[in-house]
Amino acid sequence: MNRNERIARAITLSGKSKSEIASLCKVAPSAVTQWISGESKTLKAESVFALAKATGFRAEWLTFGTGPERAIEAGPNNSQGELIGLASVWDAETPLDDDEVELPYYAEVEFAAGNGMTEVVEVADRKLRFSKDTLRAAGVQPDCAAVARVKGRSMERLILDGAAIGFDTSFTNIVDGEIYAFNQDGMLRVKYLYSMPSNSVRVRSENADEYPDEILSAEQFQEIAMLGRVFWWSTVRRSPRR
Template identity: 35%
Template structure:
């Protein structure tokens, strides 16, 4: 088993930089004894494992072996069946997506400022997110970091956006374009409405379900007093059927 002893120090340095223990790396390699990996610090990485170890640590194998050439292997990427491009580094068997075909949008929701309080605000919910195709955002010229999602509450936008639907919001577009749908924070309440400008710097909020929810017009003084702010343009929404249809003749 040929080994390159001089690479042991470099191997140790890379693990320490990435905060990977020898036990953790042994798990990645399916090696039952972590001591075997720890021994590589002094004995060097086995020659037959050199390319695989370098790939998993995203370093050039020649650098790991001899110390010559560039350290980092920026071109070491893997592509899965769905088209996602991954970093070649693997820690405990989990690859990190660096060029996904999807974009993960953080989830925002209306929640009480304090438990039991009637006062609410719109904040990020770290427990939820949703993925949308990167190509969809790119086609609308949406900066990925500006995109968030939220949930439609109520039937004011029925039959356009059903109660419970998830909506995607572009925070980069807060300027009102008449007749477009926007997410608004209204004194801590999350609302989804058509917006239009009204002379005198006022705004009109319109519901799709206008029979039950008449138009609302807010003058500048009201906008300030009621803490109305446009969160962004709603560019996508989901709608889930309320029930599964019964199958006849069963």
């Protein structure tokens, strides 16, 4: 089943009209028609997740056809979340499965001087095991994939605080509306990026109400170390306070 066929199936089974889907996804009805026909060859991340929310189908299934069509409902024997991409952390003694690869893990670490300053580095003794099938579906080479963990609420509704992300280190050129991981002044940031006039860059959060857009000049952007385009993230709902 191709992506446009999956989208058509999701919309049909949702019981919503194309006009309703367009309104919920904040696009023109003609865009939805192009998604269904396959005329549209690209689909922005925000459109995928809006479509997933509107239809009740999983974003990863809509995009790649991997995993179940719909998220598993939380119940007495189910966790309140969804494991996307089949990533797992194991001790060093556990052998890799045939369909697994170990990915390097990046994190903010404090300088030894103890002055509170941080830097983003690869943590040598920490790896995350990842499904080769998911990497293939995402079009990412195993030796170009790495993982990190998100801190903060700036990308919430889409990427929650504490979520693991996977990024493609070979994909650092800006495609408007894609999500990127980057190192800015020792902070690991995950944001939408957009190219602007005069080589400036717009930095946008999913949680735009609390985190307004930032505009980085060409000079400021030169100081940023791009880590790569984010192609995967975990979704886990933490238990609310009781």
